[in-house]
Amino acid sequence: xxxxxxxxxxxxLVRALIFCVLIVGVRFAYVVTIRGEHCDLGDFCFFxxxxxxxxxxxxxxxxxxxxxxSNAVKPSPAKTKVPAIWSTxxxxxxxxxxxxxxxxxxxxxYLSSDSKSLCVETPNxxxxxxxxxxxxxxxxxxxxxxxxxxxxxGRAIRFGDETFDFIFFGGGGIDKLxxxxxxxxxxxxxxxxxxxxxVHTASxxxxxxxxxxxxxxxxxxxxxxxxxxxxxxxxxxREIVMKKEISVNRIPSAxxxxxxxxxxxxxxxxxxxxxxxxxxxxxPLKPWITLKKNLKNIKYLPxxxxxxxxxxxxxxxxxxxxxxxxxxxxxKKQYPKQNKTFEIYAIEADKAFxxxxxxxxxxxxxxxxxxxxxxxxxxxxxxxxxxxxxxxxNGRGMGRIKPVQSSDSSxxxxxxxxxxxxxxxxxxxxxxxxxxxxxxxxxxxxxxxIPKLIKxxxxxxxxxxFLECHYNRRQKCCPGKRSTKYxxxxxxxxxxxxxxxxRGVLVHQWW
Numbered sequence: 409x410x411x412x413x414x415x416x417x418x419x420x421l422v423r424a425l426i427f428c429v430l431i432v433g434v435r436f437a438y439v440v441t442i443r444g445e446h447c448d449l450g451d452f453c454f455f456x457x458x459x460x461x462x463x464x465x466x467x468x469x470x471x472x473x474x475x476x477x478s479n480a481v482k483p484s485p486a487k488t489k490v491p492a493i494w495s496t497x498x499x500x501x502x503x504x505x506x507x508x509x510x511x512x513x514x515x516x517x518y519l520s521s522d523s524k525s526l527c528v529e530t531p532n533x534x535x536x537x538x539x540x541x542x543x544x545x546x547x548x549x550x551x552x553x554x555x556x557x558x559x560x561x562g563r564a565i566r567f568g569d570e571t572f573d574f575i576f577f578g579g580g581g582i583d584k585l586x587x588x589x590x591x592x593x594x595x596x597x598x599x600x601x602x603x604x605x606x607v608h609t610a611s612x613x614x615x616x617x618x619x620x621x622x623x624x625x626x627x628x629x630x631x632x633x634x635x636x637x638x639x640x641x642x643x644x645x646r647e648i649v650m651k652k653e654i655s656v657n658r659i660p661s662a663x664x665x666x667x668x669x670x671x672x673x674x675x676x677x678x679x680x681x682x683x684x685x686x687x688x689x690x691x692p693l694k695p696w697i698t699l700k701k702n703l704k705n706i707k708y709l710p711x712x713x714x715x716x717x718x719x720x721x722x723x724x725x726x727x728x729x730x731x732x733x734x735x736x737x738x739x740k741k742q743y744p745k746q747n748k749t750f751e752i753y754a755i756e757a758d759k760a761f762x763x764x765x766x767x768x769x770x771x772x773x774x775x776x777x778x779x780x781x782x783x784x785x786x787x788x789x790x791x792x793x794x795x796x797x798x799x800x801x802n803g804r805g806m807g808r809i810k811p812v813q814s815s816d817s818s819x820x821x822x823x824x825x826x827x828x829x830x831x832x833x834x835x836x837x838x839x840x841x842x843x844x845x846x847x848x849x850x851x852x853x854x855x856x857x858i859p860k861l862i863k864x865x866x867x868x869x870x871x872x873x874f875l876e877c878h879y880n881r882r883q884k885c886c887p888g889k890r891s892t893k894y895x896x897x898x899x900x901x902x903x904x905x906x907x908x909x910x911r912g913v914l915v916h917q918w919w
Contacts, residue, residue: 601654
């Protein structure tokens with residue numbers, strides 16, 4: 409007698425069970441042999457671990473910061489592999505240095521074990537490790553590339569508003585930022601009211617210090633100290649401590665207005681003038697040769713001070729002429745920019761030069777005449793007997809603003825142009841947080857423009873100005889005679905330069 413066949417249902421169940429066992433086995437083999445012989449949280453394992461279970465010492469501290477960065481950091485695996493760099497002498501030396509720094513800050517009351525802390529631009533997390541070793545457990549670092557478990561990735565401080573009690577920026581990294589104003593804005597947003605910002609910088613001059621304080625206007629300056637660094641590339645460090653005001657957004661400084669005529673240049677800027685090259689007070693017999701030689705003696709502001717910590721970097725060429733004239737031949741090639749990228753404004757009324765600016769990147773052309781108000785003017789291009797060589801090379805005479813009835817036989821052409829209020833434009837375009845360099849070559853109009861800049865207070869927005877002053881020069885053709893093109897004398901030019909320096913404006917004689 410034949411035995412009954414197994415039921416169809418039993419066969420299906422057995423085969424399904426075998427298939428499931430096979431899948432689990434394959435998955436287990438993959439996890440063990442390929443993924444490093446353990447199951448990470450979130451992997452398909454045999455059992456699920458509680459999410460709040462601390463697998464190794466120190467994970468609890470990291471987890472609270474990990475929440476802030478939207479799961480940018482996973483909880484540590486069951487077996488944590490210590491990064492090789494942690495055992496190097498250089499890394500430990502850095503950790504010990506920052507431990508000492510942070511202990512001093514704890515003693516002064518700027519940092520505590522309860523401070524939620526962030527270290528900015530820390531590639532390897534030495535600062536974070538130092539904080540945790542002295543008991544500041546809720547700390548995390550941020551850098552463009554993560555270095556887990558201490559540093560998360562990010563190109564900006566991508567945390568919530570008013571997240572941190574303490575923000576640290578070490579290693580002089582702030583000195584290398586192309587746009588420090590963006591960092592200042594993020595600090596203002598993410599630092600809690602009454603929280604502290606501590607920065608290590610290699611800049612130690614008064615100019616850069618005041619620029620730093622002005623840039624971080626969300627915070628109140630507390631103190632600075634100079635300390636010895638641990639890295640030969642940064643042997644001397646200035647440590648600056650700032651405290652965020654209770655009010656999250658400080659009201660910005662009142663803008664300069666037309667009624668403001670008592671513009672005062674800060675004392676730290678005035679001190680730079682003491683180191684500037686002396687003015688050439690005696691009229692040179694050969695002005696072009698003398699003034700061009702003087703270019704070698706010019707003490708540029710960036711050669712006397714660090715221009716870090718500015719919101720923007722701006723160059724204004726008033727009377728720019730062609731792109732290859734002063735913008736390329738002088739500013740781009742010779743002016744010491746400290747690796748900063750400048751916004752360039754070319755102010756040129758002569759239409760003969762406008763077309764070439766259409767294809768120049770990074771330069772904004774203002775096709776107007778710099779003037780004391782917005783109005784239509786007459787513009788004429790003249791021959792200057794003392795500039796025959798230059799005009800022949802450039803193929804164009806020098807243009808200037810003149811009443812139409814004053815044109816003479818030397819006039820080449822006259823046409824209408826639009827004049828604009830230079831002082832008003834400057835106040836709308838730049839601020840006291842910006843670094844502004846100006847070159848002015850306006851064929852005699854400087855005696856109108858400079859007084860207007862002073863009267864409106866716009867002169868205080870200019871950090872450094874290169875000014876050509878036009879006067880009745882001696883004529884080459886006729887000994888004892890002077891050009892009638894300009895009415896001012898050389899002594900009047902010297903008085904103009906002297907008045908600017910007495911006001912604290914770093915002005916240089918241009919040719």
